[in-house]
Amino acid sequence: MAAKTDLSDSRKDSDQCSTDVQSPVKKKTKLLKIFIIALSFSYICKSLAAVVMKASIPQIERRFGTTSSEVGLIDGSFEIGNLMVITLVSHFGARSHIPRIIGIGCLVMGLGSILTASPHFFMDYYRYDSTLNGKPLENSTAIYTPCSVDINSTSNNKSSVLLESGCKNESGLPMWIYVLMGNMLRGIGETPITPLGITYIDNFAKEEHSTFYIGILHSLAMIGPVIGFLLVSLCIKLYVDIGYVDLSTITIRQTDSRWVGAWWLGFLTVGILSIASAIPFFFIPKSLEKPTNKRKISASLIISSTNENGSQKTNIKNLVQTKESQNLTGFFHSLKRILSNWMYLIYLISSLFTFSGFIGYLTFLSKYLEQHFGQSMSKLNLLLGIIAMPTISISVFLGGFISRKLKLKTLGIAKLFFISHLCSIALQVTLPSFNCESTPVAGLTVTYDGSDVETHPQNIPFSFCNSDCNCDPNVWDPVCGDDGFTYMSPCLAGCKSSVGRGKDLVFHNCSCIEANNFQSRKTSAYLGQCSKKDDCSRKFIYYMAVQTLSSFFVGIGGSPKMMLVFKNVEPELKSLAVGLHLLVLRAIGGILAPIYFGAAIDSSCLKWGTNNCGDKGACRIYDSISYRNIFFALCLGLTVPAVILYVILYMIMKKKYGENNGSSNSGEIDVDESNLKEPLNNNKQSVASAHENSETHI
Template structure:
């Protein structure tokens, strides 16, 4: 009788072993699937930041290509936030109850489609035409000789420009291709909506205890590759002429440092769009649930995971969410939103982060323009500077901040202190930027008089006695550098009578205004482009690079753990919505409004506007350095104030 019992026990033991092996395989499969999901989500994060940086690095190119002001360009840039705002809170709340991986995959596809749509206007618009006196040269086979300064009204560049206005104004006013840029950018914003809140929530739901923070840290660390690649790509595109492959580049008379230069802005959007679509493919193969959802603790949830008695005063205890029955549907959404808005600690953190975000977005959007105007650096080199110096230094400092938090086992309020220290110290160093700038260019009739005097502001006019016999167009911006060291807004305003050369090598001679100021040396020629500044801008730029690197380190140290603070400020079941609300406010105040109002402030510093064929104001050609610098500094004060209210 013992033998059958022994066989029965052996059979039961074998069955248990089989179940345990099966359970172990499922568990390992779930863990491996989560790791693959983290890799896929990381790639999608890289793609979305890549597309965002491509827009930031191309916004000045778009401004010039479509002839808009900086504030209008800011609206184009902010259209991304419009699309994001339409969906972010609803997706964050209702998306958690849906198939999260498929929603993320669909979002990546929409995001990529939006980037490609943004680039489409390039293929439907005509070739880019910039203001140039050489455009007025005869196009036929006549033997007429072109002279910049001519007393013959019938052959003057001004009248030729008027003929071009009459023939092309109607066509130009009928093309609203910038609408496709806004639509594409808005669509990209809609597509990006589910990636961050739902992806992080999915990881936090199915990761082991304590592992979600590790995975999220990896994602945000690796994501820094996106801005790095984005700026490098933006640098390459800005260096290439917008119509490359379609026109003879030897006929181009401007350099990448010229404010009329437009790079191949569309190329970056095509590459970013294709990568975004590819990044969404893996998400369609993930299940809705990797394994049984990790149970939330039935006891009080602590703000800090530490259980030492010394830190009890730093722990915030949430009420047991199971004791209160929450409504469902739309009513549940508003109830959850009310719970978050009644959390004072979360609101203080949200306000501080909003002000910091405004400062950061304003800087990152218009820094390439500022570097171009302040230090005579091309857009290509500006993007290269951001991509090879600022972003890597910032990424290392983010990692360093995480290491400090782990090494010293900082509590939640310890992380807050680190955050406030980094923000205040970085703002103090940023005040030094005010002293790192070059003087304005000496432009006759714009910043100085025709004799080079900058103090006689009442006598600064576009015309002078030296060009009174020339029939010049005062709206034309085609600067030339005279032998006298002054820049003239056009060869005609310099009084030049003849020219030699072709394309960028063109040299103008017999310039009456140059001869008046340089009569002792008897040199009266001028060449294309703006004259170099008198002060040593290259040396000042080196100081700027060092200071920027230092500020990036200080900012990055306090950034590493900021996203984790959101989880610790709210109840566990409100995590996704809290991130959604946080993103909503960042998008509204920082992403949408900041580029517009900062762009409007920059517009006030403009000295010379481009004028379209229809007589409308276009992009700004040159800014006043002091006013531009003051605008940047006033934007920094927002960041200083945000650091002071963090507590």
């Protein structure tokens, strides 16, 4: 009886001990799940913010009257801010309160987005070039005379309008500087989210669960770009000063190069969401006990103590080696080993060419499609959100699935990447063939009688039909005449009268149109440029279909491409290899590519707008043929050397891995899947960092 009592008591003690052990484990597992949910939300916010900036670049350019090279600098300021603190965050952040640092980062990221939107609330209402000078007709029966022989008419006295606009009271610092500072601040705030978030998961999640959690993060992060494009599409439909001006007096449409949507609304929304995402991190503890399987506690304690005693000497030895490798001498020695690795160096340079072309293409693609195909920015962002981004997401998943299903080793991964990359390039080469004819603009691309312009465009703004109109040649207020020509303004079209109000304003008795269309006696002009031909819309559909298919192949090769970053280096150098790879891409490609792409595109501008002070503003119309040639020449010019280097890299890899059959040679580390399994687990932060570059892989 006493023995039964002792047995019962021992079972109760065992159950109590098990309950005491499981209770904190459940609590800490719950906190880890809360952290993952909060981190997923922050991932969505940062990818959302990245897309909002990329998609709003044309609107920012027009609103602040900047050139394409200046707006390229604004776009690259994110990388500047990110690179300023990434080393400090990666080094000191892991030793500090990780959730709190991530929360501060989200808070700074949100404040950066709000700072980006803030100039809208301190600037005057948006003024676009117009012969009405922003003063709409009082009623629909009033008659406005664009072509006036009165030298004191308001259409010709632009200097008084500039004085009234408060130009002299403007600060010497351009307002777009605050947009640049906000984007830079967003880059600073985003820095700790990926490296420290992955580190926290890796530290406190079960080993078999951490990879699954990281996969969830990357999958959910793709929601951000989709929402971002849809959000920008909605915001661009709204006029920039909505709620403050009478929209019935606005004379421009969404397809007009002067149209500016409510770009600030997207940044404001992202800023609020980012600040909200920061809140949960301040309630998560600094450290969590890493969960382990609790089986047969008494026996496991004996076994673990024996194992610890047996491995103590090994741990001390590894600790000494780690400390030696972390000093400055060890760093430079590792850097020298990486840079003397020809396979890694060739891959790094080829990736830089590819990445630079990708960033430049992505930054100015929407402007090209708008100028060349006459599509509105709202429609373009909608198509990217509902077609392009889901396609890329599916293809990235498919690329990883193919690699796993076929159990590809190093050479197989390289083959998959090269084949997908070549397929994408083959499709990209065909894109310039989908072109539309340039819209004839009298006095700019053609003469007033329809002949091709052989002289500089700015030398022929006037003709005999408008020589008595006292027009301002700097005003860009295009109208489409009944003769099929676009005129830079109703005054330069020689229009004598008008009827209507706002977007319905129609001009009549236009002398220049009458000279070209005297047989039909139609002499009217309508606001806006003449529409593209019907076949241009069909070519736009073809362009988007080919572009989407090309993006599909890019996505398939995305995961294998990231694997090649560390496949050709020793396992202990993978972290440094990935870090150097990202540093070079973001510093040279992410910052410089938008600037020199924008400067090259500026050279194809035919008509510059003017800001409130009369200085050169944003470009209103480009030579579409020149734009196309420059745009794709830059992309292909960066792609060709990248392809050559990829071919050389593949030949070297084939020689190494083909001859050795995956075995090590001359001290080289075999880097097939089996040998890399353990090092990969110790370097999840670096691998995830390579995958998670949402600013540059959208």
